[in-house]
Amino acid sequence: MTTLDPRYNILFEPLQIGPVRTKNRFYSVPHAIGMGMVGMDGMIAFRAARAEGGWGVICVEETMIHETSDHAPLKTPELFLDEHIAPTARLVEAIKAHGALAATELAHVGSSGVAWQARAHPLSSSSKFPHYHINPITARTVDKKDIAAFRQWYVDAALRAKSAGYDIVYVYCAHDLSLLQDFLVTNTNKRTDEYGGVFENRVRLLKETLSDVKDAVGGSCAVAVRFAVEERRWQSNLNIRDDGRRVIETLADVPDLWDVNVSDWSFDSGSSRFFEEGQQEPFINFVKQVTDKPVVGVGRFTSPDAMVRQIKSGILDLIGAARPSISDPFLPNKIQEGRIEDIRECIGCNACIAELNHYTRVRCTQNPSAGEEHLQGWHPEDYPAAHDASQSILVIGGGPAGLEAATTLGKRGYSVTLADAGTEWGGRLVREQKLPRLSAWGRVVDYRLSQMQQMTNVDLYLDSRLSAEDVVGFEADHVIVATGAKWRGDGLGRNHHDAIPGHELDHVFTPEDILNGRLPEGEVIVYDEDYYYMASSIAELLAAAGCKVTFVTTASDPVPWTAMTLEMGHVIKSMNEKGIEIVVGHSIAAIESGAVSLTRELTKEEGKRSADAVVLVTGQLSDDALYHELDSLRDEGKIKSLERIGDCLGPGQIAQAIFDGRKAGMNFGK
Incomplete structure (x- = not known):
């Protein structure tokens, strides 16, 4: 039997976090799985599999502290009623049965949610439309009584978490998904009272909430804060030169653990198409310089050598993982047993996130058991023996x-x-x-x-x-x-129920042609009705080969499924940088020599575009x-x-x- 490589001994050292102690440095950070209280059996099976696989800390995702906070229709855990304690205790027991610490990310999502379940008014530091939703309701500005109530909601939820048996309790301030972050950021906080304006005022509620929670449960539970040190989606005061650093300097010794990352989610959980392993290091490497408390962070780490370097370089104390723990729940055990080659490495495709953004339970390309542990009874590593091995x-x-x-x-x-x-x-x-x-x-x-x-x-x-x-x-x-399957060449797709006239011409290409190395030249129109990665990938490939590329799609946004995988903004930025013109809301009416007839979907107005070649990315045939x-x-x-x-x-x-x-x-x- 193989054994642990001594190079990785440091990964299995225990670590003190406030009043509790981990068995190792592997930390499954909070991440959604889309099951919620109604799917408790599924939540238990999912989290227990990771605990069985050797993760030292298993943290449950955003757990709502009040009915005005939710991501409905996405299902999330809740701890705002006493009746939530008993089912939550079952979850905690299953996690701790395998020797892991159990943690919960207590959260109020503020203006990023719309409080659909309770049909309540969402809350914000200053009146604004909710993030990420097109619901025509404005989040209301909280007043002093609301702030006092908010602080009490956190305390009550923390006490319920303690009653349920949690070892670590979070205060959440990250990802543009938190009322506390709304108060910190000047883009969203327009207040003129003691909770707005200068930094000391904007950080006040986070400081008060952390202190409240520590006073309530700090004697028996570790108190962690999840904090985004930099907003990467747009320019703001929340960056590592300004308030991203000042928050940690100001509150350095208040929490027992700093869980640090960047905002928003599309940068924190950026796909492998746009972000390498460990891409957050330049943003979080200062944190241990300004606090003596343990630090956990993420980077889609799958290599144990990369993990060791994070610790020995003084960047992290604990190796955080969301997607790698979905892809391989048994990653820690495999490292400990010397089975590095058996690690099912995350590919960073974000299929897991796409399902959550589509309001269903988590799934994984690499690990098909993810989300199916309870429903299908699939274990990530154990397989039922053959009913007849001679077959x-x-x-x-x-x-x-x-x-x-x-x-x-x-x-x-x-x-x-x-x-x-x-x-x-x-x-x-x-x-x-x-x-x-x-x-x-x-x-x-x-x-x-x-x-x-x-x-x-x-x-x-x-x-x-x-x-x-x-x-x-x-x-x-x-x-x-x-x-x-093979990509079709006739143009049939979401918009076309009949073949596109001219599809049979010699200058019309399919993805099969491109994938086989047959590339067009000159002015090329890449036509997308697939709505995922293929058309944009081909467009970039051809632009790099010297073609003048126009990306045409029937969708109102380019590559719309990539909004689900958190990639749309990155795809658009990349195509813009490569000089690819993007034309949305248009379909191809016909193809002829040297030109393409386009129809604008909204008005049915027709026009022509010159084209030396056309690539049709419309669908596949089995x-x-x-x-x-x-x-x-x-x-x-x-x-x-x-x-x-x-x-x-x-x-x-x-x-x-x-x-x-x-x-x-x-x-x-x-």
Whole structure:
């Protein structure tokens, strides 16, 4: 059995946080999972899996301290009623059963929420529209009585947290999602009383709230503050040269723990397309210079060497993680057991966040068990044994779905053969990971291949295109078809129900052409009805190759799904920097030699644009011919058992393909 590499001993040192002590330096920071009080069983299963995996501290996400605070329809935990204590205690017990400390991020989201559940008026330091919502209701300005009530809400919630058994209680002031941050920032605080104007006034409520909570529970619970040291979305006084630093200097010894980050969420949890591992270091590396209290921060850390450097360099005391702990709940245990190669590294795609922004439970591209621990009964590491290990399974297609299905079935103990027609594993990812900024997505392939290469019951065959006759001759007990999908070239998509006139012309390209290295020249229109990463990635690729690119989309905003993954602003900024013209709200009416006819969606007004080439990014078609041929043979009794998964079943996100693969692997034999 392998053991801990001595280089990583420091990661497993205990650490004192106020009155409590961690077993190691791994800290699962607060992050939403979209289950809330009505999904308590799911919350328990999700958090307990991370505690079982070795995280020293498991922190529950924004836990609302009053009915005027919520992110509805996203479900969140609550501690503003005594009846919330008992179900919360079940959650805390499950976390602590594995030796982890349990923490809760008590929060009032102020003007970032709209208090939909209670149909109340949202609150703000100064009257303003709510953040992140288009609800036509203005958050009301809190008065002195409201401020006194707010402080009492925090105390009452902290006492309930203590009763529920929490070890660490947070005061939340980050991410543009906090009433306390509204008071700090001059953009949002326009008050003229003792809570507005000069810094000493704007920091007053945070100082009072922290002191109140410490007085209430500080003898038995550690009190932490989550604080954004810099607002990166726009210019403000909250930055590391001004008030971002002054807050920590002023309150240095008040909390027992500083949990530091940047605002807003799109920068704090920036995707791997735009932010590298450890990207927050330049913003948080001053904190330990001005406080003696422990400091935790995040950086999408998956490398234990990077974690050690953060500690030895005096930047962090605790390694915080949200997305890496979703991707691999057992990351600490794997490091401790010397199984670095088994870490399921986060790819930073933000599929987890997209689900939350879409008001459903968390999911993960790398870890399909995330969010399914209770509903499906899926454990991130333990797999049910094969019902009959003598049965053989043939998986056709080595893309994300096929790789996951074969990995899952192999771990269950079945005899698995995985065959792919290509010369590299990965299916769509063979080419997509070579697009601008998508290299981290290759971890999807690397992890599954490394797992299967350790299994003697899994055979891997590349350059093996199988015909229906070949499959029949294989005589497998079960056949899984995961042959993926291809980008269509006729222009059918969200807006076009018929082929675009002129799509067959030689100067019209598809993503398949671009991915295969066939690039246009001159003036190029990239037309997007896919609404995710493909069109913008192609636009940037062509701009880098010297083309003059115009990005045209039927959507009212470019790449709208990237708003869910927190990438839209970064995508737009990047395209602007590369000189790509963005035209929204237009569809292609027809393509002709040297020009494209466009229709403005709002007015149906038509116009023309010159174009030497057009790239149509409108949709995909399942590559399912083999499946249908095999299906007919199954009806004839020549195939015993058959199913299709992933893009072969229906084109979608890689996260869906991985989920399909896990489901196929887990359900076989039921």
